[in-house]
Amino acid sequence: MARQKQTKDRHQEILEAAARVITDRGLAETRISDIAERCGVSPGLILYYFESKDRLLVEALTFANDQFYLKMSREMRRMTSARKQLARLIELSVPGLLPEYERLDEWALWIEIWVRALRDPAMAKEREVLDRRWRQSIADIVRHGRDTGEFPDGIDADDLGMRIGALVDGLAIQVLMNDATLSPMRMQEVCLDVASTLIGFSLEAVPA
Amino acid sequence: MARQKQTKDRHQEILEAAARVITDRGLAETRISDIAERCGVSPGLILYYFESKDRLLVEALTFANDQFYLKMSREMRRMTSARKQLARLIELSVPGLLPEYERLDEWALWIEIWVRALRDPAMAKEREVLDRRWRQSIADIVRHGRDTGEFPDGIDADDLGMRIGALVDGLAIQVLMNDATLSPMRMQEVCLDVASTLIGFSLEAVPA
DNA sequence: CCAGATTTTGAACGGTGGGTCAACCCCGGT
DNA sequence: ACCGGGGTTGACCCACCGTTCAAAATCTGG
Secondary structure (H helix, E strand, C coil), X not given: CHHHHHHHHHHHHHHHHHHHHHHHHCHHHCCHHHHHXXXXXXXXXXXXXXXXXXXXXXXXXXHHHHHHHHHHHHHHHHCCCHHHHHXXXXXXXXXXXXXXXXXXXXXXXXXXXXXXXXXXXXXXXXXXXXXXXXXHHHHHHHHHHHHHCCCCCCCCHHHHHHHHHHHHHHHHHHHHCCCCCCCHHHHHHHHHHHHHHHHCCCCCCCCC | CHHHHHHHHHHHHHHHHHXXXXXXXXXXXXXXXXXXXXXXXXXHHHHHHCCCHXXXXXXHHHHHHHHHHHHHHXXXXXXXXHHHHHHHHHHHHCCCCCCCCCCXXXXXXXXXXXXXXXXXXXXXXXXXXXXXXXXXXXXXXXXXXXXXXXXXXXXXXXXXXXXXHHHHHHHHHHHHCCCCCCCHHHHHHHHHHHHHHHHCXXXXXXXX
16 A cells, blocks of 8 residues: 555656656657666666566656646636637746746657657557647637637637647747747737737737 | 669668658667568668768668658748648648548657757757758748738737747647647637737738 | 779677666565 | 565666677779
């Protein structure tokens, strides 16, 4: 019982360490011994808790994404205004905009997920779930805004989730790459602007 | 002279083979011997033409992207209608929509470029160039449409290039991943729809 | 047809890193 | 105190792969 608790902690500890190492060094440069070192543990132990490096990496990637998702949806639940929810979601989605949010750099992990999902069926399956959840979060906000009257009637929330989600993905990549032509702040503005256009509401009504 | 020609052919031959192998197996699983095999050549020769595997891979990725870009811009130049240009560009950008266009799967290579660019400065630099060129292509179409009067006056072509480009990127990833919720045809429709909304022209006027 | 340069080969080297395993440690129960 | 079992260690094995290199093949100009 106490034993099980401890075992679960080790599991999570390793997953966290793995996620950190992956963000630091990249998936390709992540060695089992790096993860072990980050845990302050011997390399052998990693494979005691995970049957292979590959499976650990997949779990670590989804684990990190879960962390972000939970944090975000907790915040969303606290807000009542759909406009503010949307603004916050975008804020959280712009790489490097909020220094206080520990830079686990979600987006770098997304790219690793994609590249792996291209060949690894297990990762592909996970990716689809994570992606659906991400678009769903946006769609939920849109739906909520439609219900409260903040957004117009007759809009397709799921469709907008897809469109806005894709836009954010595309822009986030560019920002993540430190592209000189797109600053984080600019991305934030563009996201809000396009979202308001697509959803059909006025930006002016929502001051900071 | 004939010597130089031959050497250049070998160079290109290797780059092509490398690009193929990368699309097939993924960057991480690409071995020098795979590339050599695809060329029908011994592994040692690869390193005779390229100083290291890493440099070859970067060159191969940009080479493949160049191929696509050249093909696309050649097509664009042949068309006079900006609407048709835009429609065609989108058509070419949807993964798996056109079976006749040899499936070198540009987008899979893009993801490999991104993941590598995160850590490799040389790749990062190349990526920025390729990305700028991609958004520029869209912006050029928008500009052209504005000049011919197909699109409204007063629109910011570069800004629209960024927005539409990002949207296409985001959607293309999802389609490339074979996501059950987004078919190639659907992506095409969505791209056209959003583009027309953002640019501000009517879709109805441009039948197939 | 020779000589020198260039291209091509494939064996060998060396480092690396995932996975295995036998031993050790530590804790809880009896 | 003893025992048993799960947790932990770290050395070892082994396959793999980038790179090197000396030798062979091929080509080119004279």
